[in-house]
Structures are given as C-alpha cells and as structure tokens.
Amino acid sequence: MTVEAVPTLQVAELTVATGLVAGGRPALVAVNSLSLSWGRGTVLEQTTPARARVTVLDTSPGRVFACRRDLIGQVMRLGWSAPGSTGTNFRGRITDMTMDRYESPDGSRVGIAVTLDASSIEVDAANYLQQAAGALWPAESFTARLARIVSHLPVGLVTAAEVHPGWATYTAAQIDVFDVDLLSLLRRLFDSTARPLIYDPGADKFTYGLRRFIAAGAAGGDVLHSAMLALAGGKWAATCSPVGGSWLDARRFGYDGSIVADVASRLTRVQVGYLDVAAGYASATSEVQLATSPGEETTGRRALTVDTMHANAAGAADCAAEWASLALSEAALPRLEPVTFATARTPFADAAEVALLLAGVESSTWRFLRRSWLPEVGVPPLVGIIGGTIGYAAGQWTVQAQLAGAVNQNFPPGLMPAYAATDNTVRLVDLDDSLTVGDCAHVSIGAGYTAATMPFVT
DSSP, rough: OBBBBEEEEETEEEEBBBBBTTTOOOOOEEEEEEEEEEEEESSOOOEEEEEEEEEEEEEETTTTTTTOOTTTOEEEEEEEEEEEEEEEEEEEEEEEEEEEEOOTTTOOOOOEEEEEEEEEGGGGGGBBOOSSOOOOOOOOOHHHHHHHHHTTSSSSOOEEOOOOGGTTSSEEOOOOOOOBBBBHHHHHHEEEEESOOOTTTTEEEHHHHEOOEEEETTTTTTTTOOOOEETTEEEEEEETTTTOOOOEEGGGSSSOOOOOOGGGGGOOOOEEEEEEEESSEEEEEEEEEEOOOOOOHOOOOEEEEEEOOOOHHHHHHHHHHHHHHHHTTTTGOEEEOOEEETTTTBBBBBBBHHHHHOOOOOOOOEEEEOOOSSGGGTTTTTEEEEEEEEEEEEEEEEEEEEEEEEEEOOOOSSOOOOGSSSTTTTTGGGBOTTHHHHHTTTTTBBTOOOTOOOOOOO
16 A cells, blocks of 8 residues: 655645646646755754745746745745645745746746745744843743743744643743843753754644653553564564554665764763852752763763753752763664655555654654664664655655664563464464564564563563
8 A cells, every 4th residue: 555645835825736736737836846854963952943945836827926025924834635644844934035937848838936945933933032121030930931932922923832741840040031032042941851842833833852762660661662563464563562653664765874873972971051049040050970881081071061941959950860861871872864765766655654754843653663774783773753854856755864763771672482472373474574583682572462461571
C-alpha cells in the first residue's frame, strides 16, 4: 500500500491550487519549488525559526497575483493533503517577493513565476520589545510568566502556549525586561525547563521539545519505548513497544553520511545562571560537574552554560540537574547526519508516514529504526525527528530529516532464544526481511508476547 500527498498553500487567505483541476489548468499554481527548513540539529540546541520558499506560477489575464503589492508581511501557510492525512507544517509572514518571466519548455504556456520567501510566525515575537512602562516584572510562577509574555503579543498571533507541566510551578525571578524582545524572553523561560521552545504550526502554539529518555528505575521503563516484535503485513518485524508504537525503515532513506561524535557529546559540567531572590535578585550560578569517565583531568573541561529565569538556588539546581541528565544521556549518543526520504525513490507507505515526515515539528513519539547500522557501533536504533528540510518539486517530495537518539536506562537484554516467540509455530520464514541480528539485540518483547506477558530476563 502507498499513498500520494500534495502540498497545500494559502497566501494572504487565498488558497492557491497545486495542480490540475477538472476542466483545465487553474490560473495560479504552486510549481516546482517548495522548500521548508525547520527544527534543530542537536538536542542541546535551541530551534531555528522555520523558513519557507514557494514559487507560484501566475498565468491569469492581467497577472493579478504577480501584480499584487500587498503580499509582504502577509501570512503564508503551507501543509499537505493525502488520503487519511492532512496538516499544516508552516505558518509565517512573507518577507521577500521575486518575479521572473515563465515560459514552459514547449513554449505553450507563459506567465510570471512569483517566488515568496517567508519566516515563521515565531519571529514576530522578536519584533516586540518592552519599553520603560512596566519594564520590571514581578516574581511569579513559570506558567504566569509565560502568560505574561504572551499577553504582550498581538491578539491572535498564536492560539496557545504551554510549558512542561513538571516545571509549571517553579518561580521565575523579578526581572527588568526593558528593551528585551519577547522571543528572547520565551527562549530564556523554556531554557529554564531544560526543554527548547517549539512553535508547532499545526496546533498554532508555543510548546516544549520532549526528552527521549527513561531513567533507571522508572516504573515500566523496561518496556516503555523499547522494542518488540509485532505483525506487519503478516510478518514479525521490530517496532517500538507497547503495541501501537511505530518504526522507520533505514532502507527507505537515502543515507551516505556519517555517525558523528564531537566534544558537545562529552560535556563535563553544566553551569546555570539565575537571579537569586535571597540576594536581591543578584546574578548567581548553580553548577553541576558531570560524573564522566575518564574525568576532566584526562579529557579536559567543557561546560554548557545556560541563562535561566529561576529565582532561587533550589530551582536552579533542579534545572542544572536536568541539563546534566540530558548531557549524559541523549546528548552523549553519537548522532546521525541527516537522512533523506524521496518519494521518487520510495512512495509514502501510509498516512502515518506522511504525517510524520511532513509535520515540520518534532515528533512526539519514538521510532525503531529498522535494519540500520547503528547497532554495529553500539548505538540503540531508537530515534525521533528533531529537524530537517521538506521539499516538493515536479510532483515529488524530498524530506531530509535530522534524527536524535533515545535512551532507556532500564532497557533489558536483547531477545533470549527461549523467549523469541510465545510458541514454536513462529519460524524464521515468518520474520520480516527488515529484521536483522543487530536489531534483535535491542528487541526485548518476542513474537506473540505483550509488555505484560513477556518473561523478561535480567
């Protein structure tokens, strides 16, 4: 089974067709160039506001679209439509407009190719600064601080905003915000939770990036987001558990890049700046030295420095501990260079794959990366998508995805032969060809078992 998806485009509330319609060609068509970059490259980075470029072909009498002079600053929305899957992956303002004369290769069609560049609506927050009146904000909870920041944005710019519930009641310090832009304040607040600010264009809200980590001792951690064998097209294949998890197939992606480990994956300490209420909101620092082996005396000192809104030492210490946990787990994994999916080579498998690859926002779940070479170098094949570039040209999609590794510190050993299946009716011929020996080292629930019935061996 495969599905096809087409891009959707709205410019200044005008819906622009993206292909042929019954009865002939539409006057305006988005043609041959759509690109969208979004997200971040590593789990220690803040996200970069999304950028989009679209070319619209105007063949209407009088070139009514190309002649518009009111498009700069207008909102542009991009998305997709497919059987069983629709969504929005970009909302932003048009920043540039370029026009070129267009003539089809056979000379049968002429018009104007209008190229529109746009920046995410998130960038709007950087254009609003606090001036003298009310520039000193009082101490308040993180939830109240977020609401205060959003209240200074134009009504309707975003429909919702949230911080991670585990950090909602922490105290944000009294702060002088004179001449500070709202985007900087948002990023500083979210850095105070050790989770990046994310703008989700589909939900039209500010939210937080998720960690892909389960600490040792966490209840159910041995099965949550670990891997199991599940039926796929009548064959047993690896997927994230429990049932209902998902997967990606490395063979469906073009990849000739490397797995990279750099100094950012070997941090030795975390330094968190905060404004201490006990010292009249003077600047202070909470520091955590990471338990690395070998230690700083052998590998050198590398510190991650984070400026936060915390108002006391206890909150800053919790924040430093969370950043330290991130540095020692997900950030310590070697990372893949971007992988590429192209429908010209491999069509979308189903609506779920369309929604995952075209979402333009960090995936909320983990995926088991089938038949990759990650297990060969000791890296668990559990990943999430944290950034990338989406392109559409000549009727085909190209998705360059940045993957980030996941860590489950409760992860049990790979399948024991005695527990590979619930009974001996499961044979090698019943296994999907995507299942590799390397993958089995990271699969903990055998064929026919569930998280509740699998007899785990420790």
